[in-house]
Every structure is written in structure tokens, then in C-alpha cells.
Amino acid sequence: MDVYDAITKRKTVYSFLDKEVDEEVVLKLIDSAVKSPTAGGIREYEFIIVTNQDTKKAISNISLTPHIDSAPFMVIVICDKSKMDAVFDEEDSETFCVENAALAIENILLMASSYGLGSAWIATLQQDEIKKLLDIPEKYKVRGIIPIGYIKDEAEIKRVSPKVDLSRIVHIEKFNKNNA
Numbered sequence: 001m002d003v004y005d006a007i008t009k010r011k012t013v014y015s016f017l018d019k020e021v022d023e024e025v026v027l028k029l030i031d032s033a034v035k036s037p038t039a040g041g042i043r044e045y046e047f048i049i050v051t052n053q054d055t056k057k058a059i060s061n062i063s064l065t066p067h068i069d070s071a072p073f074m075v076i077v078i079c080d081k082s083k084m085d086a087v088f089d090e091e092d093s094e095t096f097c098v099e100n101a102a103l104a105i106e107n108i109l110l111m112a113s114s115y116g117l118g119s120a121w122i123a124t125l126q127q128d129e130i131k132k133l134l135d136i137p138e139k140y141k142v143r144g145i146i147p148i149g150y151i152k153d154e155a156e157i158k159r160v161s162p163k164v165d166l167s168r169i170v171h172i173e174k175f176n177k178n179n180a
């Protein structure tokens with residue numbers, strides 16, 4: 001599948017078949033994550049792969065996202081900002097950590113899509129609870145929870161993304177206020 005197809009087919013999915021994903025595929029997803037560009041060349045994020053059913057259920061409850069525990073595994077993306085702080089000022093450091101994690105997560109979502117797998121990016125508003133559940137040290141921040149698996153309800157992904165009028169958001173050469 002080419003990159004554009006993987007991008008186009010990717011849709012947020014919350015319900016998954018009770019079917020394992022090959023370990024080789026899981027590793028390929030992580031391998032694709034770490035191939036994303038990084039601010040300052042600093043790769044400060046790490047991953048926790050969760051397969052335990054009780055833990056997945058707890059994550060689903062804490063994140064207020066029902067059904068995602070049906071995924072055979074979840075990838076939790078965490079960042080140690082102190083590595084970035086050593087090089088950048090505090091504000092840039094925070095921004096770069098978010099940007100780096102976002103790129104890594106998007107690579108995972110797209111790679112999953114290329115394997116015909118469904119996925120979702122679940123934000124972590126409940127930092128303390130997730131960190132406690134997964135024994136994540138204080139200095140880390142959880143940047144995303146990504147349930148991944150084979151799609152249970154194809155109708156869910158047939159949902160059509162809203163059509164975007166590119167002429168309203170693409171400016172040629174300079175900002176064109178008539179686009180608004």
C-alpha cells in the first residue's frame with residue numbers, strides 16, 4: 001500500500017476483533033515511529049506496549065474511552081522532557097516534546113493503516129492515573145494512548161472525513177485574507 005492510500009484509509013477506530021497482531025508487525029510499528037524527524041535530533045520519547053486485559057480495561061476506564069480494551073495491544077507514548085530541557089529553553093522544550101511525540105504517533109497510525117489495522121490516538125488528560133497504573137516515573141509525561149488491532153466494524157471506518165476546501169486554507173506566496 002502506498003503512503004497516500006495508508007493516509008486516506010486511516011480512520012479512528014475504537015472497537016477491535018479478538019485477533020492477535022503478529023509481534024513482527026508490532027515491532028515494525030515501533031520501528032516506524034522512531035524513524036520520524038526529531039527536534040534537535042533528540043529522541044526523548046519511549047513506548048510501553050500493553051497487552052494485559054485488566055490493564056487495557058483500566059486504561060479504557062481512566063481515559064473515558066469505552067471499547068478500546070478490545071484492542072489486542074496498546075502503545076503508550078511517554079516523554080522524558082528533561083532530555084530536551086538540557087538543550088532548549090522551557091517553552092521550546094515543551095513544544096518540541098509534543099511535536100516529536102506527535103510525529104512518532106502519526107507514523108504508528110499510518111503504518112498500522114498500511115497493515116489494514118485500525119487505531120486511535122487517545123489523549124491523556126488523566127496523566128497521574130495512567131502513570132500510577134503503568135508505574136511511569138514522575139519526570140515522564142504521557143503523550144498518547146494508541147489502541148491497535150483488526151477492525152471489528154468496517155462501517156466505523158467507512159465514515160467519510162469532512163471534505164476540506166483547500167482553496168480556503170492554502171495561501172499562495174503570501175497570506176491571502178480573502179481566503180477566510
Ligand SMILES: Cc1cc2nc3c(=O)[nH]c(=O)nc-3n(C[C@H](O)[C@H](O)[C@H](O)COP(=O)(O)O)c2cc1C
Pocket residue numbers: 010011012013065120121122123124161
Ligand atoms: C492529539 C489528539 C488527541 C485525541 N484524543 C482523543 C481522545 O481523547 N478520545 C477520542 O475518542 N479520540 C481522540 N482523538 C481522535 C480524534 O477524535 C479523531 O482523530 C478525529 O475525530 C478525526 O477522526 P479520524 O481520525 O477518523 O479522521 C485524538 C486525536 C488527536 C490528534
